Amino acid sequence: MAMGPTLTSSTTTTANPPSQPRKLTTQSGGAQPAPNRGVQRMWNSSIGIKVIVAITGGLLLLFVIGHLIGNLQVFLGPDALNEYGEKLRAIPALLWAVRIGLLAVFLVHVVFTIRLALLNRQARPVAYAKKTPIKATLSSRTMVVTGLMTLAFVLYHLMHFTFRVTNPQYQNLVDAHGRFDVYSMVIMGFQNVFISIAYIIAMLLLGYHLSHGIASLFQTIGWNNPRTQSFFERLAFVVAAFIVIGNISIPISILLGWVGLPGGGM
Numbered sequence: 001m002a003m004g005p006t007l008t009s010s011t012t013t014t015a016n017p018p019s020q021p022r023k024l025t026t027q028s029g030g031a032q033p034a035p036n037r038g039v040q041r042m043w044n045s046s047i048g049i050k051v052i053v054a055i056t057g058g059l060l061l062l063f064v065i066g067h068l069i070g071n072l073q074v075f076l077g078p079d080a081l082n083e084y085g086e087k088l089r090a091i092p093a094l095l096w097a098v099r100i101g102l103l104a105v106f107l108v109h110v111v112f113t114i115r116l117a118l119l120n121r122q123a124r125p126v127a128y129a130k131k132t133p134i135k136a137t138l139s140s141r142t143m144v145v146t147g148l149m150t151l152a153f154v155l156y157h158l159m160h161f162t163f164r165v166t167n168p169q170y171q172n173l174v175d176a177h178g179r180f181d182v183y184s185m186v187i188m189g190f191q192n193v194f195i196s197i198a199y200i201i202a203m204l205l206l207g208y209h210l211s212h213g214i215a216s217l218f219q220t221i222g223w224n225n226p227r228t229q230s231f232f233e234r235l236a237f238v239v240a241a242f243i244v245i246g247n248i249s250i251p252i253s254i255l256l257g258w259v260g261l262p263g264g265g266m
C-alpha cells in the first residue's frame with residue numbers, strides 16, 4: 001500500500017543537519033581537495049548531470065544535423081558527395097581531433113545519462129515507487145534503451161562506412177578523379193535490403209530518442225514552462241522528424257532505384 005509523505009531521506013544525506021554547527025576543516029585536513037569535491041558534487045547531483053547531458057546531447061544533435069546535410073549530397077550525384085568526403089579528409093590531424101572530441105562527447109553523454117537514470121531510481125523511496133507516473137518511468141527507461149541502441153548502430157555504422165571492416169570490398173572504390181568513391185559505397189551499401197532495413201529501424205529509434213531528448217534539453221535550459229511546453233515539444237518533434245525523414249530518404253531512394261551507381265550499374 002502506498003504511504004504518506006515519505007520523501008525525505010535520500011536527497012539530504014550529504015547536507016549538514018541544520019542544528020549542528022558546520023565543521024571547520026584545515027586546508028589539508030579535508031577528506032578531499034576542493035576540485036575533487038566539485039566533481040563529486042556534480043556526479044551526485046541530478047541537476048549537474050542534467051546540464052552535462054543537455055550540453056553533450058546538444059553537441060551530438062549539431063553533429064547529426066551537419067552529417068545529414070552532408071549525406072543529402074548523395075542526391076546531387078557522385079561528384080558532389082565525393083568532393084565533400086575529400087574535403088572532410090583533407091587535414092587528417094583536424095579530422096582526428098574532431099573524431100576524438102566527438103567520441104569523448106558521446107562517451108560522457110552515455111555515462112552521465114546512465115548515471116542519471118540510476119540516481120533517479122536510488123532517490124525514489126520504496127513507498128513512493130507505486131506513485132511514480134508510469135509515463136515518466138517508461139520514457140526515461142526508453143531513453144536509455146533507445147540511446148544504447150543508437151550506440152550499437154553507430155558502432156556498426158563505423159565498421160560499415162568509416163573503417164569498412166564489414167564490407168572490405170568498399171576499400172578500393174575510387175572515382176574518375178582518383179578520390180575515394182563515397183557515393184558508390186553508399187549506393188552499394190543500401191542496395192542490400194537487409195542493411196537498409198537495419199538503418200531505417202535505427203533511424204526511427206534515433207528519432208524517438210531525439211524528440212524526447214530535445215524536449216528535455218529545453219526543460220534543462222529553463223525555457224520550458226506551462227505556456228511554452230507544447231510549443232517546445234512540437235519543435236522537438238519537428239527537428240527529430242526532419243532528421244529521421246532526411247536520413248531514411250537515402251536508403252529508400254536507393255532501394256527504389258531513384259538513385260543508383262554512376263553509369264547505371266546495379
Ligand code: HEM
Nearest residue numbers: 064067071085099154157161162182186199247248250251
Ligand atoms: C542514412 C543515414 C546515414 C548515412 C548515409 C551515413 C553515411 C556515412 C558515411 C558515408 C560515412 C563515412 C564518411 C567517410 O569516411 O568518408 C559516415 C561516417 C559517420 N557517421 Fe554516418 N551516415 C548516416 C547516419 C548516421 C547517423 C544517424 C549517425 C549518428 C547517430 C552517424 C554517425 C557517423 C559517424 C560518427 C561517422 C564517422 C565520422 C568520421 O569519419 O569521423 N551517421 N556516415
